[in-house]
Amino acid sequence: MAGIGSSCSSLSCNSNFRTSWLEFKTHRGRTIPGKSVVWRNSRIRAEVNFVNAEEAKKLIAVDGYAIVDVRDKSQFERAHIKSCYHVPLFIENQDNDFGTVIKRTVHNNFAGLLFGLLFTKPNPNFLQSVRSQFSPESKLLIVCQEGLRSAAAAKELEQAGFQNIACITSGLQSVTPGTFDSIGSTELQNAGKAGLVTVQGKISAVLGTVLVCAFLFVTFFPEQAEKLLQIFPAS
Template sequence: MAVLGFCVASPPRLSWKAFGTNRLSTRVHRSYRRRIALVRAEVNFVNADEAKRLVSEEGYTILDVRDKTQYERAHIKSSHHVPLFIENQDNDLGTIVKRTVHNNFSGLFFGLPFTKLNPDFVRTIKEKFSDDSKLLIVCQEGLRSAAAANKLEVAGYRNLSCITSGLQSAKPGSFESEGSTELQNAGKAGLVTIQGKISAVLGTVLICAFLFITFFPEQAEKILQMSPSS
């Protein structure tokens, strides 16, 4: 009589040596991820004087991430311009409504263009600069430069610096610039600037009137008593 035999394969045994190797590999991987996290946290925020030193002594390249209008008003000579935000010319209904509201308020009073995030920002930077490039990122108020640094940090850049509070905090003459105005004033536009000039003129007129009434009260009284009929 034939006897059928069944062979049941036992599961492979994991040696303590292999188990220890796997645990070591896991610890190394976690340690590596922690080091990467620490490296990615290194964005250097400096004032305008320190920024100038980074450019002149340590070979940092200036990357201007402001919009086109502010860059054209004033920018640091030899800087590279890659805007973080670009003008939004989309023609869907929602964008048209938002653009109309913006242009009638923020655009009119503050001279701010209606913009959106530049979808090609990181790609353009990578085409211009290698990952080990030293970049000094500048904007007008310091917010866009910090956001741009965060994007570039995630993309693999490590040598990044930003000017705290932006170019508006730079003293006149801190950097050699080009444009129709000073670097610190490049963000000022719209009716706000005109209103400021009008307010200055009115203030001067009122001060002169006050001084005239104070030192020449009789003449002032005669002028106030004059009527068009006379």
């Protein structure tokens, strides 16, 4: 005699930003000895939710989301949110095979020098590290600098069975000062800036200030400005 059964379980939505998780399982089989039971599974996976900084702040304060920072070590040390967990999606590549050495040299002479970016490779222990600290039911807010690494990390975690995941759209570079309590030598939105780009930015700021001061001096003190110009005649 055939036996038919079904089970359905769902995780309801506790936040305006999270979609529901629905898992539906059916099984159909016969009790005749020697016959196998055939299982049919249908699963609708929870989608990763992308939120802005203010919505992310509510997820942390109201819904109890934990913050997982997936940036590399250098950006994390420049600035990071207090009480976050650092699990880098990419780590510094210090391999010494010939191909890697060539690529690292080229990288350091351009992107590394100009933008202060490390030469990295995927972190082989990323998923294992997250699993060691969180269960699949944990509520996780994944953050990075521009939003790309957090999206990639969230997708990997979602595929591994994590059910409650959110990311900040465009990353920490879109966060205004004061939104989160942070630690580091700079603001969260500037943690991705390093190398000659920052030096150039400082030089531009100084030159801009000098030009503005010169303009104001000529405008409000034209006689003194003219006397100064006479001291340095045009060649």
